[in-house]
Amino acid sequence: IRCMGVYPPGTVVVLSNEFARRLFGASTAHTVLFLGGPATAAIEATFASLLAPDAHVLVPVNGAFGARLVEILAVHRIAHTVIDFGFAQPYDLARIEAALGAQGTQRPTVLATTHHETSAGLLNPVTRLGELALRHGLRYIVDATSSAGVEDLDVQRDGIDACITASGKCLHAAPGVGLVCVRRDWLAAPTPARTHSLDLRRFLAQFEANAQT
DSSP: OOOOSOOOTTOOOOOOHHHHHHHHTOOTTEEEEEEESOHHHHHHHHHHHHOOTTOEEEEEESSHHHHHHHHHHHHTTOEEEEEEOOTTOOOOHHHHHHHHTOOGGGOOSEEEEESEETTTTEEOOHHHHHHHHHHTTOEEEEEOTTTTTTSOOOTTTTTOSEEEEETTTTTOSOSOEEEEEEEHHHHHSOOOOSOSTTOHHHHHHHHHHHSOO
């Protein structure tokens, strides 16, 4: 799949598991789940299903969709720290790394970012952030709603534990399907879900048992 943002007239896009694995650069260590709903629902499902009760999420923000990650965390009362760089301003990686080194109750366990910050037209450095997350032993979540399929993204190379996109953006498929590519070992962790209808483990159980959502 070289460029999935442009198709000849009449092309039918089939969102198969094989297609999705190639899209994300997933390995056998990952699974891809399909959720009915927009990318925001898929992001919420990821946060509400995977984050442990003692999780602390670091979120760099430089636009409206980074701010939406923060809003979702706040709704679920998940501890988080925001680094606000200002609208349309690039990330300062040194500032992010300093925050990753915080200790005590402010010590992050998860780094979450938007890849393409649609509101500002900014492409955030997911590969570099993945290196920081790995160095500090953090889980890494990437919102790739408006980048997956066009921009350079690879969950294996970039060390991404969970990556989210949607059918109706760069894939140019019918809207209304959220895709979550997630590491199987994270899904297997005994974390109590904060949601019922958006519980990723329920989606996995149905998908593997019945090939259904």
